[in-house]
Amino acid sequence: MNYLFGVDGGGSGCRVVLTSTDGKILGKAKGGPANIETSFSRARDNIINACMTAFKVANLSENNFKSSYAILGLAGSNLGNYASKLSNDLPFAKNKIINDGEITLEGAIGPVDGCIGALGTGSVFVGRKKGITKLTGGWGFNLGDDGSGAKLGKELMKLSIKCHDGLENHSDLTIDFLKNFNSDIKEMVECAKSFKPIDYAKYAPQIFSAMRCLDRNARKLIESEVILIEKSLIAAGFREENPFCLIGGLGKLFLPFLRDVFVRSCSEPKGDALKGAVSIGKREFFN
Numbered sequence: 001m002n003y004l005f006g007v008d009g010g011g012s013g014c015r016v017v018l019t020s021t022d023g024k025i026l027g028k029a030k031g032g033p034a035n036i037e038t039s040f041s042r043a044r045d046n047i048i049n050a051c052m053t054a055f056k057v058a059n060l061s062e063n064n065f066k067s068s069y070a071i072l073g074l075a076g077s078n079l080g081n082y083a084s085k086l087s088n089d090l091p092f093a094k095n096k097i098i099n100d101g102e103i104t105l106e107g108a109i110g111p112v113d114g115c116i117g118a119l120g121t122g123s124v125f126v127g128r129k130k131g132i133t134k135l136t137g138g139w140g141f142n143l144g145d146d147g148s149g150a151k152l153g154k155e156l157m158k159l160s161i162k163c164h165d166g167l168e169n170h171s172d173l174t175i176d177f178l179k180n181f182n183s184d185i186k187e188m189v190e191c192a193k194s195f196k197p198i199d200y201a202k203y204a205p206q207i208f209s210a211m212r213c214l215d216r217n218a219r220k221l222i223e224s225e226v227i228l229i230e231k232s233l234i235a236a237g238f239r240e241e242n243p244f245c246l247i248g249g250l251g252k253l254f255l256p257f258l259r260d261v262f263v264r265s266c267s268e269p270k271g272d273a274l275k276g277a278v279s280i281g282k283r284e285f286f287n
Contacts, residue, residue: 001064003019003021003068004068004071004278004281004282005017005019005069005071006070006103006278006281007034007073008100008273009036009072009074010035010122011038011075011196011198013046014031015030015274016030016053016054017277018051021285022286027056027057028057029053030053033046034046034074035074035075036075037075037080037082038197039196043076044089044090048090051070065092066092068092069093069095069281069284070096071098072098073097073098073099073101073273074097075099075100078099078135084097094285098280099135101138102276104116104126104273104276106275106277107270107279108245108247108269108276110270113130113131113239115238115244116247116269117248118251119149119248119249119251120148120201120250121197121198121249122141122144123137123147123151124136124138125137125233125236127237134237136232136233136235141200146228146229146232147225150197151225152201152203153201153203155224155225156173156206157192157200159220159221160177160185160188161189168217173218174217205253207221208253225254226254229258230259238265240261240264244267246262246266
C-alpha cells in the first residue's frame with residue numbers, strides 16, 4: 001500500500017500529515033524548525049522525525065517510508081541547491097520539494113487564480129495566474145522577509161539603538177522592550193549576536209500590543225512594513241476580483257493597517273498548507 005505525506009516546514013517548526021493516496025488522513029505530527037536554508041541538517045532531521053511520529057500515530061511501521069510519497073513545502077527551498085540536496089537525502093519512494101508559499105496558496109484558495117501573503121517568522125507572497133505560480137519575496141532573513149516577525153523584531157532592536165543614541169525618541173514600546181535585556185542596550189546587542197530569525201520574531205507581538213495603545217514607534221515600524229507588504233502583493237499578482245488571503249501568525253495583525261482594497265478583498269482561507277500539500281501530492285503522484 002502506498003502513502004502520501006504533506007509537509008509544511010518553516011522557521012518556527014514543521015507540520016506533517018500522513019494520508020492514504022486518496023487523501024484520507026491517517027496521522028499528523030509536529031516537529032522543530034524546517035527552514036532548509038538557515039539550518040539544513042537540523043531541518044532534515046526535524047522533518048524525518050515528524051514523519052516517523054506520524055507513522056506511529058497511524059500505527060504504521062517506519063518501514064513504510066519506502067512506499068510513501070511526499071510533497072514538502074519548505075521555507076528556503078527556492079534558495080541555493082538546498083532543495084535538490086535534501087530531495088536526494090530523504091527516505092521516501094518519491095518526493096517533490098517546493099516553497100512553503102506554494103502549498104499555502106493551494107490550501108488557501110485551491111487550484112484557481114489568486115494571491116496570498118504568508119506572514120510568519122519569515123514571509124512570502126504567492127500568486128497564480130492562468131495556472132502559472134509566481135513567488136515574490138521568500139529570499140530569506142538576511143536580505144528579505146518583508147512583513148515578517150523576524151524583520152519586525154530586528155527593526156525594533158535597531159530602533160531601540162537609535163533611541164538610545166538620541167536619533168529617535170523613546171516611547172513606551174522601546175522602553176518596555178529594553179526591559180527584556182535589563183534595560184541595557186549593550187546586553188541587547190550581545191544577545192543579538194546569536195539570534196536566529198525565530199528569536200527576533202518572538203518580539204513582534206509586543207509591537208502590535210503597543211500599537212493598540214497608539215504608540216508612535218509601533219506605528220512607525222508597522223507602517224513601514226505595510227508599504228512593502230502591499231507592493232509585494234501587487235507584484236505577486238493581487239487582483240481585487242480574485243481570491244486573496246493574508247495568513248500566517250501576523251496576517252490578521254497586519255490586515256487592518258492595509259488599504260481598503262486589500263481589506264475588502266481578503267477572505268478566510270479554505271484550508272491550510274497541509275491541505276494544499278496533499279492536494280498537490282494527489283495530482284503529482286496519483287492522477
